[in-house]
Amino acid sequence: MTSRDVILARIRRAGAAGATGPTGAEAPIPRDYLRVHGERTPAESADLLAANLAEYRAHVHRTADDGLPALLARLLARRGTRTVLVPAGLPLYWLADAAATHVPDRAAATPYEFDAVDSVVTGCALAVAETGTLVLDGGPAQGRRRITLIPDHHVCVVRVPDQVVDSVPQALERLDPTRPLTWISGPSATSDIELDRVEGVHGPRTLDVILATTPTPPTAAPHTQP
Amino acid sequence: MTTRGTQAADGPQAALPGTPAFPEAARRAVHDPVLRANLRHATHTIRGRRARAVAELADWDRLRAAGKAIKDHTLRHLDRYLVQLEESVTAAGGTVHWAVDAAEACRIVTRLVQATGEREVVKVKSMATQEISLNEALEEAGIAAYETDLAELIVQLGHDRPSHILVPAIHRNRGEIRDLFAREMGRWGRPAPDGLGDDPRELAEAARRHLREKFLRAGVAVSGANFMVAETGTLVVFESEGNGRMCLTLPETLISVVGIEKVVPTFRDLEVFLQTLPRSSTAERMNPYTTMWTGTAGGDGPSAFHLVLLDNGRTDTLADAVGRQALRCIRCSACLNVCPVYERAGGHAYGSVYPGPIGAVLSPQLRGTGSPVDASLPFASTLCGACEEVCPVAIDIPEILVHLRERIVQGGPATREGVRVRIRPARGHAAERAALRAARLLLDHPGALRAGERLLARARRLRPRRLPGPGRAWTDSRDLPEPPEQPFRDWWAQRERQDRTPRRQDQAGTP
Numbered sequence: 001m002t003s004r005d006v007i008l009a010r011i012r013r014a015g016a017a018g019a020t021g022p023t024g025a026e027a028p029i030p031r032d033y034l035r036v037h038g039e040r041t042p043a044e045s046a047d048l049l050a051a052n053l054a055e056y057r058a059h060v061h062r063t064a065d066d067g068l069p070a071l072l073a074r075l076l077a078r079r080g081t082r083t084v085l086v087p088a089g090l091p092l093y094w095l096a097d098a099a100a101t102h103v104p105d106r107a108a109a110t111p112y113e114f115d116a117v118d119s120v121v122t123g124c125a126l127a128v129a130e131t132g133t134l135v136l137d138g139g140p141a142q143g144r145r146r147i148t149l150i151p152d153h154h155v156c157v158v159r160v161p162d163q164v165v166d167s168v169p170q171a172l173e174r175l176d177p178t179r180p181l182t183w184i185s186g187p188s189a190t191s192d193i194e195l196d197r198v199e200g201v202h203g204p205r206t207l208d209v210i211l212a213t214t215p216t217p218p219t220a221a222p223h224t225q226p
Numbered sequence: 227m228t229t230r231g232t233q234a235a236d237g238p239q240a241a242l243p244g245t246p247a248f249p250e251a252a253r254r255a256v257h258d259p260v261l262r263a264n265l266r267h268a269t270h271t272i273r274g275r276r277a278r279a280v281a282e283l284a285d286w287d288r289l290r291a292a293g294k295a296i297k298d299h300t301l302r303h304l305d306r307y308l309v310q311l312e313e314s315v316t317a318a319g320g321t322v323h324w325a326v327d328a329a330e331a332c333r334i335v336t337r338l339v340q341a342t343g344e345r346e347v348v349k350v351k352s353m354a355t356q357e358i359s360l361n362e363a364l365e366e367a368g369i370a371a372y373e374t375d376l377a378e379l380i381v382q383l384g385h386d387r388p389s390h391i392l393v394p395a396i397h398r399n400r401g402e403i404r405d406l407f408a409r410e411m412g413r414w415g416r417p418a419p420d421g422l423g424d425d426p427r428e429l430a431e432a433a434r435r436h437l438r439e440k441f442l443r444a445g446v447a448v449s450g451a452n453f454m455v456a457e458t459g460t461l462v463v464f465e466s467e468g469n470g471r472m473c474l475t476l477p478e479t480l481i482s483v484v485g486i487e488k489v490v491p492t493f494r495d496l497e498v499f500l501q502t503l504p505r506s507s508t509a510e511r512m513n514p515y516t517t518m519w520t521g522t523a524g525g526d527g528p529s530a531f532h533l534v535l536l537d538n539g540r541t542d543t544l545a546d547a548v549g550r551q552a553l554r555c556i557r558c559s560a561c562l563n564v565c566p567v568y569e570r571a572g573g574h575a576y577g578s579v580y581p582g583p584i585g586a587v588l589s590p591q592l593r594g595t596g597s598p599v600d601a602s603l604p605f606a607s608t609l610c611g612a613c614e615e616v617c618p619v620a621i622d623i624p625e626i627l628v629h630l631r632e633r634i635v636q637g638g639p640a641t642r643e644g645v646r647v648r649i650r651p652a653r654g655h656a657a658e659r660a661a662l663r664a665a666r667l668l669l670d671h672p673g674a675l676r677a678g679e680r681l682l683a684r685a686r687r688l689r690p691r692r693l694p695g696p697g698r699a700w701t702d703s704r705d706l707p708e709p710p711e712q713p714f715r716d717w718w719a720q721r722e723r724q725d726r727t728p729r730r731q732d733q734a735g736t737p
Contacts, residue, residue, distance in 0.1 A: 004324040007486065010541035010644040011305040016550060026302065029295045033288040033498070052511060107525040111442040111476050131512035144526040145475045149468060169497040177458040177493040178318070180523045183516035188468040191508070192377040192393055193400050193426040195271055201376055201430050202437065203468025203515065
């Protein structure tokens with residue numbers, strides 16, 4: 001018998017399958033929890049997202065779409081960024097005003113190459129207002145998982161209102177589980193030393209989030225679950 | 227010595243080597259003022275924050291009920307969901323391995339690492355790999371395993387053990403951490419910078435630099451997982467620092483060792499736990515990073531993914547109708563932070579990677595009650611019920627504690643390594659049984675009780691600090707209460723007399 005057979009046989013012998021309620025039938029999973037906590041207009045959802053991100057020490061900026069190039073240029077210049085990682089599908093006009101040299105997200109690049117890059121700019125799949133969370137799924141303008149991890153500075157652009165959902169249940173509905181998913185809520189942090197919160201242990205220490213009010217171009221559409 | 231060496235004597239796995247039974251370990255711990263102060267500060271702080279985070283959600287009770295129901299449903303059909311998970315992971319490009327016990331899991335992982343030709347691995351905090359003593363097994367095979375979670379790094383550099391599920395180095399002060407880093411980091415890689423201070427920011431920076439060189443060159447990573455989705459084959463890791471993301475993304479090969487109880491049926495089920503786990507554990511609306519991956523993704527992340535499904539006592543636990551609810555645990559640690567016993571005794575006293583109330587019910591079930599520490603764990607509680615109240619999957623920990631106490635004192639049926647056995651009554655509880663017999667005798671004979679009470683009151687000044695004979699075990703860990711100046715029933719009779727109610731006087735003094 002393989003270990004697989006042993007374990008499955010033990011489970012079947014454990015008699016858990018027969019365990020049911022007093023009626024003998026298995027109770028259905030109660031799904032009466034809330035789909036969303038409170039009613040909000042799109043503008044209120046964006047405000048809540050901004051407030052929750054800021055509470056976890058992300059820097060939140062807001063702009064209309066046509067203000068993006070200037071804002072991005074300013075954020076990168078403020079940090080003295082000389083090189084910026086650019087994922088495939090990033091609208092090129094975003095970085096039109098920035099002076100930094102572009103480093104493309106290549107599969108063949110080593111982690112060391114990315115460790116030498118100052119900043120990374122990406123879009124996202126969606127953002128969750130109630131928890132202050134950005135979700136990246138490797139789609140257009142997001143790149144591979146490591147590019148938002150190794151550089152010390154991450155700038156993430158969220159298109160408002162299209163990419164903002166209110167709650168976690170709404171977020172899961174719109175995500176494709178077969179893609180690699182990264183949920184980001186504030187910059188990397190630890191509270192392991194006497195419960196003092198310290199930003200940035202291994203991930204980026206600075207997270208700039210831009211809420212860009214904009215009509216949605218086709219490349220930034222979120223991936224919907226089939 | 228690792229747990230693997232002691233299996234034959236004590237069941238599938240033994241307690242951590244060198245661990246005394248809970249009362250002895252706790253007695254040492256409560257006399258350590260630094261430890262008590264650290265623990266009190268930490269547990270009270272997290273407790274308060276958690277209560278606020280939970281109060282934000284009007285449907286908390288419904289989320290809790292849903293979480294409980296999802297886990298119970300999964301456990302009832304665990305065979306089906308594991309087979310489905312295996313199919314999904316395989317279809318997504320992963321390889322699934324099954325491990326009956328710690329030794330087998332360690333063998334599988336060691337073999338997988340050796341096949342890559344690497345001599346070192348990076349690890350994201352994983353209680354399952356601690357449970358099976360994987361680091362020690364890898365070391366025996368000449369493979370260095372580096373813990374990359376900051377607190378786990380502190381524990382590993384200090385040749386120490388984790389003392390809390392969520393903040394494993396909670397027993398360490400910043401000064402101790404500074405000294406450890408200064409002394410130990412250089413032996414493992416990049417040394418701590420000269421003149422390192424004890425500011426948490428500086429310490430975190432030292433850890434960042436020390437570990438980054440390991441991340442960037444790592445070829446193999448070992449992880450656990452918080453959840454596995456049967457429907458899609460998706461694995462989920464919740465973390466804060468980014469070390470998890472580093473391990474799950476940068477190396478060529480990823481090996482995840484996960485307990486079989488961590489499976490959930492559908493991707494949608496995660497909507498419950500994504501809301502309850504962060505709020506219950508770190509008291510945040512969401513932890514900084516959550517990674518979900520499904521097999522391998524071409525060009526993004528590891529090109530080889532291995533999932534080791536670990537039994538190691540879980541199917542035995544499943545066979546216990548009362549105890550199986552412990553398998554619902556999502557390792558949030560909320561029960562530790564509200565427990566009055568944990569707060570004073572600390573995590574090490576539990577002699578297991580699972581400390582606190584959940585450890586007191588999980589460890590004796592996973593490992594069996596053959597060792598003194600495991601037999602003592604169900605008694606490491608006041609049964610106050612606070613742990614059940616905060617549990618996000620509503621595990622009735624007090625119910626399991628009482629159930630396990632009964633089995634240890636009186637013996638009874640249990641399942642060990644898949645076989646139904648009868649546990650013999652444990653030694654060491656003879657005094658308890660004798661005391662109960664004596665109590666019954668006295669309570670049946672009120673005259674004797676009264677005489678005894680009066681004698682005790684008169685002999686107050688002769689009160690010893692510790693009881694002799696079999697009573698000693700009781701006073702080893704408790705202060706002997708001071709006898710009152712007079713027995714309650716004498717006091718009551720006197721009070722009645724002063725109230726001038728002579729008709730009741732003759733009744734007073736006898737129940």
